Amino acid sequence: xxxxxxxxxxxxxxxxxxxxxxxxxxxxxxxxxxxxxxxxxxxxxxxxxxxxxxxxxxxxxxxxxxxxxxxxxxxxxxxxxxxxxxxxxxxxxxxxxxxxxxxxxxxxxxxxxxxxxxxxxxxxxxxxxxxxxxxxxxxxxxxxxxxxxxxxxxxxxxxxxxxxxxxxxxxxxxxxxxxxxxxxxxxxxxxxxxxxxxxxxxxxxxxxxxxxxxxxxxxxxxxxxxxxxxxxxxxxxxxxxxxxxxxxxxxxxxxxxxxxxxxxxxxxxxxxxxxxxxxxxxxxxxxxxxxxxxxxxxxxxxxxxxxxxxxxxxxxxxxxxxxxxxxxxxxxxxxxxxxxxxxxxxxxxxxxxxxxxxxxxxxxxxxxxxxxxxxxxxxxxxxxxxxxxxxxxxxxxxxxxxxxxxxxxxxxxxxxxxxxxxxxxxxxxxxxxxxxxxxx
Numbered sequence: 001x002x003x004x005x006x007x008x009x010x011x012x013x014x015x016x017x018x019x020x021x022x023x024x025x026x027x028x029x030x031x032x033x034x035x036x037x038x039x040x041x042x043x044x045x046x047x048x049x050x051x052x053x054x055x056x057x058x059x060x061x062x063x064x065x066x067x068x069x070x071x072x073x074x075x076x077x078x079x080x081x082x083x084x085x086x087x088x089x090x091x092x093x094x095x096x097x098x099x100x101x102x103x104x105x106x107x108x109x110x111x112x113x114x115x116x117x118x119x120x121x122x123x124x125x126x127x128x129x130x131x132x133x134x135x136x137x138x139x140x141x142x143x144x145x146x147x148x149x150x151x152x153x154x155x156x157x158x159x160x161x162x163x164x165x166x167x168x169x170x171x172x173x174x175x176x177x178x179x180x181x182x183x184x185x186x187x188x189x190x191x192x193x194x195x196x197x198x199x200x201x202x203x204x205x206x207x208x209x210x211x212x213x214x215x216x217x218x219x220x221x222x223x224x225x226x227x228x229x230x231x232x233x234x235x236x237x238x239x240x241x242x243x244x245x246x247x248x249x250x251x252x253x254x255x256x257x258x259x260x261x262x263x264x265x266x267x268x269x270x271x272x273x274x275x276x277x278x279x280x281x282x283x284x285x286x287x288x289x290x291x292x293x294x295x296x297x298x299x300x301x302x303x304x305x306x307x308x309x310x311x312x313x314x315x316x317x318x319x320x321x322x323x324x325x326x327x328x329x330x331x332x333x334x335x336x337x338x339x340x341x342x343x344x345x346x347x348x349x350x351x352x353x354x355x356x357x358x359x360x361x362x363x364x365x366x367x368x369x370x371x372x373x374x375x376x377x378x379x380x381x382x383x384x385x386x387x388x389x390x391x392x393x394x395x396x397x398x399x400x401x402x403x404x405x406x407x408x409x410x411x412x413x414x415x416x417x418x419x420x421x422x423x424x425x426x427x428x429x430x431x432x433x434x435x436x437x438x439x440x
Contacts, residue, residue: 004080005029008112010105012039012070014050014258014328015122015152016086018159021058024067026188032070033108038360043070051327051356052159074112082184083109084120085134086152088258095265097126099133106137113138118146118180124205124263125149127270130198131173148172148181149198151205156257157324167191171201206270209263210278216255217281220288223252223433227291233433234415252433253388253413254333255285257320261331288432289333292411293340295435296382299409299428302345310347312405313338314376314383318354318362322389327356334386338367351376356389377403385412392416401427 005028009016012034020030034040042049046060062068087101102123109119119138121130130149138145149171154162168185170192172178182192195201219237226233233252241247255261264282268274296302302309319325320332329335338350351368353376359369370376373392377383377400385392393416401410406425410417417429 004082006077006079006081007031007084008033008074008081008109009084009086010074010108011085011087011101011123012036012043013086013088014052014156014159016084017048017059018052018055018154018163019084019086019122019152020068021055021062022160022163022188024062025058028067028187030062030068031075032068033072033074034070035072040070040072049358050156051325052157053324054160058160074108076112078114080114080116080118082118082120083113084122085109086122089123089125089266091262091265091269095269097262097266097269099125099129102129102133103137106134110137110141113141113143113145115144116146117143118148118177118184120147120181120184121149122152124151124259124266125202126266127199127202127206130171130202135173146172146177146180147198148177149201150181150185151201153205153208155324156321156326156328164188165190167193169201169204170194171196171198171204173198203267203270206263206267209259210267210275213255213260213264213285214278214281216250216253216260217284219249219252220255220285222249224284224287224291226433227295227435230436231434232431234431251415254288254320254386256331256333256336258328258330260285289337289340292337292432293344295430296341296409296411297344299430300381309345310349311341311345311382312380313341313348313350314370314380315350315352315367316354316373316376316383316385316392316395317387317389318352318357318367319387319389322387322392325356325389325391327358327361329357329361335362335365337384337386338365342366351380355391374400377401379403379405381405381408383408383410385410385414385416388414397429398423401425 007023007028007030009020009032012032020032024030039049048055085105087105090098092098121134151169153166168189170178170181178194186192223233237249264278315334318329318334319327341348351370353370353373373395402424404427408427410429413432415431
């Protein structure tokens with residue numbers, strides 16, 4: 001086992017920063033490199049730009065004891081170091097992966113790397129990226145270094161615990177590099193899983209999220225069927241799996257976020273022959289927003305271009321998920337829904353409430369943020385409960401509904417209300433997966 005404990009992490013977004021404090025907590029000397037000035041300025045004030053329980057306290061602790069430092073450039077050093085790449089890998093409008101950040105990060109490292117340094121790629125990439133891009137760039141230096149791919153697998157809102165508890169996948173080109181990377185992660189993780197190649201590790205990450213996307217798509221297909229057959233999808237799923245272990249469906253709902261919305265496309269970007277099942281599932285999950293907007297337009301009898309109808313809409317919950325809670329709006333279905341509503345309904349005023357989301361993140365989206373949930377019902381035509389944050393369960397919807405405009409609609413993606421609810425002023429409540437269901 002190497003006795004060096006100096007780590008440089010390239011990218012202090014969600015993946016990089018949570019890993020940084022986890023490594024600092026295990027005694028590593030961690031330096032983070034980040035180009036985003038907002039992220040750096042928040043770190044100066046001992047804060048992350050996203051919500052993660054306990055993270056800010058750890059930033060302050062490890063800054064104070066010297067185990068965590070940060071800057072916009074890689075510092076010089078004569079000591080052996082681990083370099084970990086955790087930069088973002090977005091997809092473009094044609095669903096192709098943008099790997100420019102990986103190229104930039106590898107090029108940065110190539111200017112600082114020494115013999116016996118070790119490089120770990122942790123970003124989500126298409127199969128073959130570690131060797132075709134990172135290794136190619138580093139080989140040009142002529143240095144003798146180690147290389148591994150070890151994917152991030154933790155869930156937002158619980159990352160600090162899952163970095164420790166979830167097995168760390170280790171993929172390398174040779175047994176020595178595999179062992180060095182394994183020894184490294186054994187310092188923080190309870191279990192290590194070694195795989196036969198870097199490409200295997202790259203694919204595991206993509207398959208992890210692809211199968212979740214497919215799993216959720218099955219539930220959403222049930223919801224779409226129930227929307228058209230006067231049935232309630234939540235009843236179909238919950239009653240169907242009650243005591244029957246062969247059925248294990250989740251409840252239907254929005255599927256988004258920085259991983260699930262793109263990893264299926266990244267996987268297929270790696271292949272000459274596309275995966276028909278995974279792509280069909282991804283596109284079905286994306287169709288949800290269109291079906292919901294079509295239903296809303298039908299409910300309010302909105303005709304495109306009608307200048308006489310102004311729809312006042314409140315969206316409760318902007319983050320891409322609510323359990324565990326997060327402030328992250330990347331890949332949020334709520335954002336996509338608001339954009340489609342504005343595009344489909346000429347006069348649509350949208351208001352939003354999410355106490356966890358930083359208003360700075362949605363400044364350019366033409367959404368008016370409200371600080372109190374009560375105000376979300378006042379003179380509104382449509383109130384949408386978007387994510388499954390349990391704090392929204394406590395909202396007294398029945399009493400607040402009386403403040404809405406007559407004939408309004410409460411649309412809930414997660415079934416907090418049901419079609420039996422008696423609401424004032426001819427207001428109706430509808431769940432995703434029960435558009436036409438009227439309970440007896």
